[in-house]
Amino acid sequence: MPQFDPIEERAIEMLDDHQLEALRAKTVAADDERFECVLWNLCLRGVAVIERVCRARGEACGLSDQEIELAIEDAAARMLLRLSRVEPQPHVHALAAEIAAACVERPWPMQRGAPRLAPDAPQLRLVSGLDEAIESGKVRPNDWENS
Amino acid sequence: MSAAEEAVEQVFWQALNDLKEGSERPIEDYLRLVPRRQREELGVMLADVLLARGPAPAPGGAESEGYRRAVAVVDEVLGKRGEAGILPGALRAMRNARGIEPDGVVARLAADFGVEGEDGRRALARNYHRLETGRLLGSKLSRRLLGSLAAVFEVDPAEVLAAARPAARPPSLEGMPAMGRGGGVRGPGPSHPTASELPDPEVELVERLFYGGPGA
Numbered sequence: 001m002p003q004f005d006p007i008e009e010r011a012i013e014m015l016d017d018h019q020l021e022a023l024r025a026k027t028v029a030a031d032d033e034r035f036e037c038v039l040w041n042l043c044l045r046g047v048a049v050i051e052r053v054c055r056a057r058g059e060a061c062g063l064s065d066q067e068i069e070l071a072i073e074d075a076a077a078r079m080l081l082r083l084s085r086v087e088p089q090p091h092v093h094a095l096a097a098e099i100a101a102a103c104v105e106r107p108w109p110m111q112r113g114a115p116r117l118a119p120d121a122p123q124l125r126l127v128s129g130l131d132e133a134i135e136s137g138k139v140r141p142n143d144w145e146n147s
Numbered sequence: 148m149s150a151a152e153e154a155v156e157q158v159f160w161q162a163l164n165d166l167k168e169g170s171e172r173p174i175e176d177y178l179r180l181v182p183r184r185q186r187e188e189l190g191v192m193l194a195d196v197l198l199a200r201g202p203a204p205a206p207g208g209a210e211s212e213g214y215r216r217a218v219a220v221v222d223e224v225l226g227k228r229g230e231a232g233i234l235p236g237a238l239r240a241m242r243n244a245r246g247i248e249p250d251g252v253v254a255r256l257a258a259d260f261g262v263e264g265e266d267g268r269r270a271l272a273r274n275y276h277r278l279e280t281g282r283l284l285g286s287k288l289s290r291r292l293l294g295s296l297a298a299v300f301e302v303d304p305a306e307v308l309a310a311a312r313p314a315a316r317p318p319s320l321e322g323m324p325a326m327g328r329g330g331g332v333r334g335p336g337p338s339h340p341t342a343s344e345l346p347d348p349e350v351e352l353v354e355r356l357f358y359g360g361p362g363a
Contacts, residue, residue, distance in 0.1 A: 028309075036225055036314070047217040055213060069213050074244035076217040077237045080224050081302060084233060084309040106301070 012037055017045060017092050029086050039083055043076070046096035050075045053100035067108055075103040155185045159192050166196070220244075231278065231285035234311040239279050241300050249275060252299055259295040260352060267349025274357040285311035289363040292356040 012034070015023065020042055027035035051072055058068035078099045082089065089095055133139045158180045165171040174193055178186045224236030242252065253272045257263070262271055277283050288311055290304075297304035355363040 028312075031312075033314075036228060040221065040225055043221040044218065047214060047221065050217055051211060051213045055211075069216055070244045070246070072213040072217045073220050074241055076220040077224060077240035077244065078302060078306075080221060080233055081237050081306040081310045084312065085306060086309065 008034070009037055012041055015041075017042075020045075021089060021092065024083060025086065025088050028084065039080070042083055042092050043079060046079050046092045047072075047076055049093045049096035050079065050100040053097045054104055057101055057104040061104060063104065063108060068104075071100070071103040075100045078103065151182050151185050154181045155189050155192075158189060162193055163196065227281050228314045229281045230313045231281060231283050231288070232310050232312045232314060234285060234307065235279050235281040237310055238296065238300070241302075242279075245300075247299075249279070252296075255299045256292075256295055259298070260291075260356065262349045262353065264347065264349050266347050267353055270350045270353040274353060278357065283357060285313050287358045287360055289356045289359050290361045291363070 012020070012023070020038060024035070024038045024042055026032070027038055054068055054071045054075060058071055063071065075096070079096055082095060082099065090098075130139070158177050161180075162171065162177045174190070177193065178189060181189050220240045224233050224240055227233070227236035229235070242249070249272070253268065253275055256271050256275065257268055260271075262268055274283070278288070290308070293307045293311060294304045297307040300307075
């Protein structure tokens with residue numbers, strides 16, 4: 001990582017989220033070397049949200065701890081990709097939450113199948129007179145050989 | 148000790164106890180409990196305590212293993228930023244996080260570009276490895292290749308394109324071949340075929356994808 005003037009680095013750290021995003025958009029478009037420092041600071045503000053969203057959603061989806069941590073890593077990398085774009089981006093917390101949710105909700109190889117509803121119970125009803133009809137030969141009991 | 152001084156001391160200890168129990172209230176609430184003339188004194192005392200205590204922990208268990216791993220990913224990806232921007236580190240991080248082997252990526256690229264021969268696949272594997280290790284120029288990667296990588300990793304192609312933008316002051320590269328075969332320091336061996344060995348159209352296609360520029 002290039003070395004920056006510590007005073008300038010500190011000034012970047014002290015910017016609020018909106019100011020930092022504005023500086024990101026400006027430095028990425030201008031190919032300014034401060035972009036890396038800005039990106040680092042924005043990502044630090046996003047990873048806490050990524051961690052929280054991945055943990056909460058991952059647990060709700062039945063992911064294991066290891067899978068949740070992999071989703072967190074995936075989301076961190078994807079946030080970097082997204083913040084490389086020249087176009088203005090949403091607030092970093094909103095962006096991080098959106099990416100984290102997408103990373104959790106992608107298909108997981110070891111994920112247990114979604115719960116399924118049990119088939120409907122058969123609805124049985126008594127038919128009056130059936131016993132007599134069977135005895136008289138009018139109807140025959142169901143048989144795999146003749147049905 | 149005057150009544151005012153006694154009030155300052157009492158409120159100060161109450162604030163300390165609240166801090167210890169994690170149930171502290173806004174500083175203004177404590178200041179209101181002492182006479183106006185004593186507020187500055189109490190404010191200084193509380194400021195000293197808060198300064199010694201350091202910053203409050205980030206919300207949401209920010210020091211968890213997941214948080215540390217996410218920061219490590221950001222650090223590693225940015226640390227590898229170079230002539231292909233953050234793309235090499237990001238590809239590697241996403242691949243590892245999703246449990247995709249490099250062979251899996253190469254197989255998808257081979258299918259996308261109709262590379263079926265052994266030489267073509269080897270060229271794909273070699274160049275993909277070079278891309279992930281930051282040894283290629285982002286400006287020479289074709290849009291077709293970046294689009295295919297975006298599909299493999301299920302991300303927006305525009306993001307992959309943006310991520311491949313070179314760093315403003317990248318580390319120097321050694322022996323970067325122009326179009327994969329012209330300039331730079333060339334070593335012997337099968338990884339650097341001579342012009343006479345290039346007729347394989349699949350190898351040539353792969354070279355164009357990785358070294359031919361955006362329109363290739």
